[in-house]
Amino acid sequence: MALADIPGQELAVKCLTRGLARARITHAYLFTGPEGVGQAEAALALAQALNCPASPREPCGTCNTCRRIAANNYPDVLEVVPEGNNIKIDQIRSLRKDIYFRPYEGKYKVYIISAAQQMTVQAANSLLCILEEPPSYAVLVLLTSQEDRLLPTIVSRCQKVPFYPLSPALMEDKLVGEMGLERERAGVVAALAAGSYVRARELVESGRARESHRRVMALAATICGGNEGERWLLGEEWGKAEELPLFLQQLLFWFRDLLILKETGAEELLLHRGEMPRLRQMAQCYSRRGLVASLEALREIMTLLTSNVNIGLALNVLMGQLEPDLSLTDGGGD
Ligand SMILES: [Zn+2]
CATH class of the missing domain: 3.40.50.300 (P-loop containing nucleotide triphosphate hydrolases)
Structure with missing residues (x-):
């Protein structure tokens, strides 16, 4: 080159x-x-x-x-x-x-x-x-x-x-052009890799990006489904996962997408553009305040990861904090 x-x-x-x-x-x-x-x-x-x-x-x-x-x-x-x-x-x-x-x-x-x-x-x-x-x-x-x-x-x-982190747009182009990723997935991987193409390639080649996506989608379905027992089980499962920081990072991006969708409706700004039906459905289950609180709870647990906290317990608390605060019929909220 x-x-x-x-x-x-x-x-x-x-x-x-x-x-x-x-x-x-x-x-x-x-x-x-x-x-x-x-x-x-x-x-x-x-x-x-x-x-x-x-x-x-x-x-x-x-x-x-x-x-x-x-x-x-x-x-x-x-x-x-x-x-x-x-x-x-x-x-x-x-x-x-x-x-x-x-x-x-x-x-x-x-x-x-x-x-x-x-x-x-x-x-x-x-x-x-x-x-x-x-x-x-x-x-x-x-x-x-x-x-x-x-x-x-x-x-x-x-x-x-x-040398500087690569821009998300450039990373996306490289992931699509060189790694053959679908455009919808490339945005999420680029965000998870924070400007490092080597890390992005590693996330794709190792299958970690795909696994993270699967986990976050499963959790999103469970959170919205509203079954407390299932949520608790997922929390337990996540607590044992080596890739917990990666999953939490993607979950944070997911909630960020929900907030952007709720606030602006601008789909082109979303990372998880390939999951529009689920995003739209889930956005209806939260008020703006509920989404902001969820994002704060996620940021907090990500800081806790570096300390000696009981992660299993913290995750169970998190699952409760991520619970939707509106029922579907409530519509908008504040
Ligand atoms: Zn030469």
Whole structure:
């Protein structure tokens, strides 16, 4: 993928192409921003641009060098990824050994350090020594989603290139175009992935997005059906689910849709556009105040998830809080 083709990251692409056009080589870059919004692709595209024999500025993407870089099979472009939870001192030591040999084939040796915040303190200090005086042919690209966890001395030696969460519309397009998702599902997945395409792809491929949808639809049916025993059972079932935060997030989006529908009637603003009959029916069972209270209850339980609260109990309370406050015949409400 050429730099210019990286979607939704105009600023980052501009930063990188401007440097390349002026043939002013930066020896250390820091790509910041949420995971999976194009940093890895940009790092490889930069490595291609630096080494492509066909063009010194825009990589051709088709020559032997470009293709091998894209396939992670080029001796002068190396990637360092965490082993387990950390990037260990030994990994940076081998980088240090390698970096002082001139490029084997290309013009530049490019080292891509993924999840750089996971370097141990020793590893970070070792990398710092390299950053103080990198060889003229070396370019280091550090990727991080948590810049504040890096040593400030490392950050200050790198040129920062910011990457941003992808817009929901762009994510939707990519999910439809590249993953073959139906448009109605893509909106929900994009929202659940909060701007990270890697996370969106993972949600789809693992089936977690589909399972979350199934659970939320089952719960929506039960809540509106008004059977307390069934609701209680669903609460029990959710309490045991590993994916509880994901389900709750989607349930929050569902109630957000209900409120938008009730307030504005604007279907194009809804995430669950594929479920219009159920949304319309359910919206009639709540007053505006009831929906706002439900959203607050959902936000509250999502904060509780990170504490030591008894989740089973909290979920049973939640199921009660989500109960409709109007009967169907009441119609509107306040
Ligand atoms: Zn090329």
